[in-house]
Amino acid sequence: MNVMALVVTTGVFVGLSVWFLIAERYLANYGKCTIKLNEGDKLFELNGGGTLLSALYENKIFIPSAFGGKGSCRYCKVTVVEGGGPLLPTETPYLTRAERMSGVRLACQVKVKQDMEIKIPEELLYVQEFQARVSGVKELTRDIKEVTFELIEPNEISHRPGQYVQVRAPGPDGIVTRAYSISSPVYEKNIVQLVVRLVPGGIGSTYIHNLKEGDPVSFTGPYGEFRLNEDPEVENVCVGGGAGMAPIRCIIYSIFHRWLERSCWLFFGCRTTKDIFYMENYEELSKKHTNFK
Ligand SMILES: Cc1cc2nc3c(=O)[nH]c(=O)nc-3n(C[C@H](O)[C@H](O)[C@H](O)COP(=O)(O)OP(=O)(O)OC[C@H]3O[C@@H](n4cnc5c(N)ncnc54)[C@H](O)[C@@H]3O)c2cc1C
Ligand code: FES
Incomplete structure (x- = not known):
């Protein structure tokens, strides 16, 4: 008898909850x-x-x-x-x-x-929605890709070093958004470049890793509170590894575009030498800017 009463009460509560949800969704005005x-x-x-x-x-x-x-x-x-x-x-x-x-x-x-x-x-009032197309895909390591988006509408982005965008990706239950740091320097205003590590089974990273040149993409941005110290006398120390190198790349190139002599150290963390990427670019940069180590 008690079990019966419990089942009936639970049934009534579940029924009412479902009814309220339906009413809320379709009837409430x-x-x-x-x-x-x-x-x-x-x-x-x-x-x-x-x-x-x-x-x-x-x-x-x-x-x-x-x-x-x-x-x-x-x-x-x-x-x-x-x-x-x-x-x-x-x-x-x-x-x-x-x-x-x-x-x-x-x-x-x-x-x-x-x-x-x-x-x-x-x-956040200045965050925009961008339509773009994939203009380049490069494998950096066994699980990291560099993907470049050419901006279409609007065709320019104004961002600070260290900021990120939110890419829209199709998921099983609809569109999801995922944050990715902008790796292209701030003076390259017509593109947004990302460095994305594939998370096995991950919706956003799998979507980005499967993108091909010419594919349309959509994202919002820029987001993020990170601010580079504006005092050129202040030394920069960048420590990163893997996909964490994305914002660091943007920071380093943006620094040397603006302050030719600014002092900057880069520490690249990795498990094996196969996980290192962009090293030739950084070596090239250190030849031009002797304060980059
Ligand atoms: C501000 C910000 C900036 C970011 N910038 C970058 C970037 O530049 N490059 C980049 O590759 N990623 C970056 N990320 C991480 C990125 O937003 C996603 O979280 C990541 O790509 C995984 O999303 P997914 O949709 O592929 O996986 P999901 O579908 O979200 O997750 C699938 C499964 O993987 C697990 N998982 C999720 N993330 C990780 C992870 N990192 N390691 C191990 N397991 C995980 C989840 O718990 C889940 O079980 C950034 C995140 C933030 C918040
Ligand atoms: S969008 Fe609201 S908590 Fe994630």
Whole structure:
């Protein structure tokens, strides 16, 4: 009897949950909602019901996200000043106590159900969506490839050394985005070059490793807080290995384009000599710039 009651109660709860999900998705009408961004810098109106992440995306505000916005990468944090509703159980594991107290939320989890006011870092307002085509693919090691994207629309990128882009890749459950550091120097404005290590079974890295010259690609960027010290007297020490050499390549070439005499050390970590790449380029560079060791 008790077992029967338990089964019935569970069934009722499951049924109600499914009904609420369906009702939320197909029947709920939140009407027009307004999102105020960064104290009125931007204001947009949209039909409520979708996630804050997709609402921002539709309005060309590209905040970082990965894993198709499934709420585990923690990239999509925004500060909700008003209108976000209560914190969801799908958000709490990914937010610190301080973040929760200051209104930080995961944009991929919060639904737009009423007028909202939010804050995002100023520089995310300058992130753009790029359409490009693969213009070069080079094998660097047994599992690392250099892939070059020629920019089509827009046809120029303005980035800082150490920043990254988010490439869109087709996954089994739809489009996913993955972050890859820009390895091309900042003065090469018409291309974005990546250095990608193949993660066995990985969606993004497999997609990029299978790209061929001429294939269309799409990504957003640039992202990232990294800032190179602007004081030319300050010595740079770059330590990296494998795909971690991508941002370092951008940093080194960008440094010597701007400061011919700046001092810079490179330490390339690897398991075997077969894992070393770009060495001839760096040797060439050190002949021109004696302060590069
Ligand atoms: C800011 C930033 C910059 C990055 N820059 C680069 C870059 O320049 N070059 C580059 O190659 N990668 C870079 N990455 C990593 C990249 O974003 C992806 O995480 C990586 O390519 C794996 O994605 P995937 O879709 O292939 O694998 P997924 O489909 O995400 O994962 C498949 C499986 O592999 C596991 N896995 C995921 N990542 C790794 C890993 N690194 N090692 C071992 N197992 C893993 C997962 O747990 C999962 O089980 C960067 C990441 C960040 C956050
Ligand atoms: S997109 Fe990853 S947590 Fe929101």
